[in-house]
Amino acid sequence: MADILAKLKQSILDFDEDVALEAAKEAVAEGLDPVEAIGSLAEGLNELGEAFEKMEVFLPEIMLASDAFKAALEVLEPELKKRHTEGEKAIPVVIGTVQGDVHQVGKDMVATFLTTAGFDVYDLGVDVAPSRFLEEAKKVGAKIIAAASLMSTTRPVQKDLIDFLEAKGVRNNYLVFVGGGVVTQDWADEIKADGYGQDAIATVELAKKLLRVA
Ligand code: B12
Numbered sequence: 001m002a003d004i005l006a007k008l009k010q011s012i013l014d015f016d017e018d019v020a021l022e023a024a025k026e027a028v029a030e031g032l033d034p035v036e037a038i039g040s041l042a043e044g045l046n047e048l049g050e051a052f053e054k055m056e057v058f059l060p061e062i063m064l065a066s067d068a069f070k071a072a073l074e075v076l077e078p079e080l081k082k083r084h085t086e087g088e089k090a091i092p093v094v095i096g097t098v099q100g101d102v103h104q105v106g107k108d109m110v111a112t113f114l115t116t117a118g119f120d121v122y123d124l125g126v127d128v129a130p131s132r133f134l135e136e137a138k139k140v141g142a143k144i145i146a147a148a149s150l151m152s153t154t155r156p157v158q159k160d161l162i163d164f165l166e167a168k169g170v171r172n173n174y175l176v177f178v179g180g181g182v183v184t185q186d187w188a189d190e191i192k193a194d195g196y197g198q199d200a201i202a203t204v205e206l207a208k209k210l211l212r213v214a
Helices: 002-013 017-029 034-053 059-082 105-116 130-140 156-167 185-190 200-210
Strands: 092-097 120-123 144-148 175-179 195-197
Touching: 002 017, 002 034, 002 059, 017 034, 017 059, 034 059, 034 105, 059 105, 092 105, 092 130, 105 120, 105 144, 105 200, 120 130, 130 144, 130 156, 144 156, 156 175, 175 200, 185 195, 195 200
Parallel strands: 092 120, 092 144, 144 175, 175 195
Antiparallel strands: none
């Protein structure tokens, strides 16, 4: 078991999609906890992020690593879904990464975990304008709008989103969740977001708590 977790993490550090896929399939075959398996992938990507900051690896490698992450996540996702407790009301959630920001992996993880917890997730992808969040939220009757930002240059767009909802007179119709690498609880408080999720699991717990879902 520990071997497979280490292999998952290493596959990301080696930006090796083939090995990531192989390890994910092994994890499924061995009945490993998919949450742990995804956690190992995330550990790998976070470590790679640190190496990126020290300029020990470069963007092309990071792109390969995130592709490997996404491929492995697809294999593990059905396992997560099997653990989903039936009978919960599917509450619509709109999620996306804010305008100007193309980071996808963490947002995808949150979307996956929310989906497997029974939420009805509408993923708008990356580079999403405030108006697009609202348009989709209205369309699907969302209860939560969740906005990711990974860069200090795009974090202000989370505030723009909240200001936009205020300006349209619909702020109270939605719980706004914010998260992503550069986001903190202090920032969430400052912009009067309804929730901050440090990671995917915390985000699901918060969503359940605020919406009083069991
Ligand atoms: C992978 C990556 C990329 C990939 C993204 C590929 C993809 N498809 O996603 C690529 C190579 C494209 C990329 C590009 C760039 N990147 Co980049 N990237 C990263 C890296 C290494 C990892 C991010 C990641 O996926 N982490 C793993 C996931 C699992 O973690 P996470 O995203 O934090 O998500 C978790 C939580 O935050 C939370 N969460 C996430 N989203 C949400 C949303 C909500 C609503 C909630 C509640 C919670 C939540 O739950 C997640 C799961 O637990 C980070 C380094 C780092 N330390 O973060 C840099 C980093 C984010 N990138 C950075 C930069 C600067 C760039 C570029 C500008 C580089 C360039 N010079 O071109 C471009 C940006 C282009 C753009 N306009 O967006 C900087 C940002 C610096 C800053 N503070 O502003 C970082 C921090 C690296 C650095 N130190 O320089 N990048």
